[in-house]
Amino acid sequence: MVAMLEVTDVSAAACCAPLVREPLGAVDAERLARTIKALADPTRLRLLSIVAASEGQEACVCDLIEPVGLSQPTVSHHLKVLTESGFLTRSKRGTWAYYKLAPASLDEIARTLLAG
Amino acid sequence: MVAMLEVTDVSAAACCAPLVREPLGAVDAERLARTIKALADPTRLRLLSIVAASEGQEACVCDLIEPVGLSQPTVSHHLKVLTESGFLTRSKRGTWAYYKLAPASLDEIARTLLAG
DNA sequence: ACTCGATATTGACAGCCGTCGATATTCGGT
DNA sequence: ACCGAATATCGACGGCTGTCAATATCGAGT
Numbered sequence: 635m636v637a638m639l640e641v642t643d644v645s646a647a648a649c650c651a652p653l654v655r656e657p658l659g660a661v662d663a664e665r666l667a668r669t670i671k672a673l674a675d676p677t678r679l680r681l682l683s684i685v686a687a688s689e690g691q692e693a694c695v696c697d698l699i700e701p702v703g704l705s706q707p708t709v710s711h712h713l714k715v716l717t718e719s720g721f722l723t724r725s726k727r728g729t730w731a732y733y734k735l736a737p738a739s740l741d742e743i744a745r746t747l748l749a750g
Numbered sequence: 751m752v753a754m755l756e757v758t759d760v761s762a763a764a765c766c767a768p769l770v771r772e773p774l775g776a777v778d779a780e781r782l783a784r785t786i787k788a789l790a791d792p793t794r795l796r797l798l799s800i801v802a803a804s805e806g807q808e809a810c811v812c813d814l815i816e817p818v819g820l821s822q823p824t825v826s827h828h829l830k831v832l833t834e835s836g837f838l839t840r841s842k843r844g845t846w847a848y849y850k851l852a853p854a855s856l857d858e859i860a861r862t863l864l865a866g
Numbered sequence: 867a868c869t870c871g872a873t874a875t876t877g878a879c880a881g882c883c884g885t886c887g888a889t890a891t892t893c894g895g896t
Numbered sequence: 897a898c899c900g901a902a903t904a905t906c907g908a909c910g911g912c913t914g915t916c917a918a919t920a921t922c923g924a925g926t
Contacts, residue, residue: 654803654807654851654856655803656799657796657803657817658795658800660792663795663799664792666792666795667790667795670786670789671790673863675787675914676776676779679774679779680773680776680779683770683771683774683779686770686771691770694872694873695872695873696872701773704914704915704916705917706872706873706874707874707875707915711915712914726873726922728872728923729871729872729922730872730873731874735770740769740863740864740865741863741864744860744863747856747857747859747863748856749857791883791884793884811902811903811904812902820884820886821885821886822902822903822904823886823887823888823903823904823905823906824884824885825903827884827885827905830904842892842893842903844893845901846903847903847904
C-alpha cells in the first residue's frame with residue numbers, strides 16, 4: 635500500500651505582498667485564494683469562532699457538534715480543512731481530539747488584506 | 751418587461767463581532783461567509799490588486815482583461831461579484847466602465863478577522 | 867481480548883461556481 | 897440612422913464542495 639502523501643500548505647496564511655500594493659501574480663493569487671477559501675464557509679467561521687472563544691482557545695470535537703447542528707463527519711471534515719490551511723492545530727489527548735486556534739494565522743491574512 | 755431587482759448586500763463587508771471574541775451566530779456567519787467568498791477566488795484577488803495598484807485605484811475593464819488572461823465575459827462576471835459584495839464601485843464614463851476600490855471594504859473584513 | 871465511545875475516512879449525491887461562446891445593450895462617431 | 901467598439905447578460909457545461917450514512921480506526925476501561 636502506497637502512502638499517499640497529500641501536499642497541503644500547512645504553512646498557512648498570507649504569502650505575498652499586501653494585495654493593494656502591487657498586482658498579484660497568478661501563483662500568489664492561487665495560494666492566497668486557497669487560504670481564504672478555507673474561511674469562506676459559514677460553518678467553518680462558526681467553528682473557528684467557537685474554538686477561539688473557548689478556554690485556552692481550544693475545544694474538542696464533541697463540544698463543537700451540537701453548537702453548529704451538523705453531523706459529526708461533517709464537523710470533522712470542516713476541522714480538517716481549517717487545520718490543513720493553518721487556522722487550527724490538532725492535538726489528541728486520550729480519545730478526544732482538541733483543536734486549538736493557530737494564533738498568527740488570522741492576523742496574517744488580515745495584514746495581507748490591509749493596505750500595508 | 752419587469753425590472754428584476756436583485757437584492758444584494760452592497761453594504762459589503764463585516765457585519766459582526768470580531769470573530770474570535772464570541773461564537774458567531776448562524777445568520778452572521780452566513781453573511782460574513784458570503785463576503786469572504788467574494789475574495790476567495792484567484793482571479794478576483796488579481797483583479798482587486800490590479801485595480802488597487804492603478805492610478806486613483808481605478809481601472810477600466812479593457813485594462814483588466816489582458817492581465818488576467820481570461821475572456822471578457824468572465825472578467826465582467828468577476829467584477830460584478832466584487833462590486834455586489836462591496837469591494838469595488840462602478841462608474842461608466844462614455845463607453846468605458848471604470849471600477850474603483852471601495853476604500854473601507856478590505857479594512858473592514860481585516861478588522862473582523864483580527865482579535866479585536 | 868472485548869466492548870464501547872470518540873473521531874476519522876469513504877462513497878455518494880445535490881447544488882454551487884468559474885468558464886466560455888453567443889448574443890444583447892449602450893454609447894460615440896460618421 | 898448606421899456602424900463599430902466596449903461592456904453586460906444568457907445558457908450551457910464541467911468541476912468543485914458541503915452534506916450525510918455507513919464504516920473504519922483508535923484508545924480506554926473492564
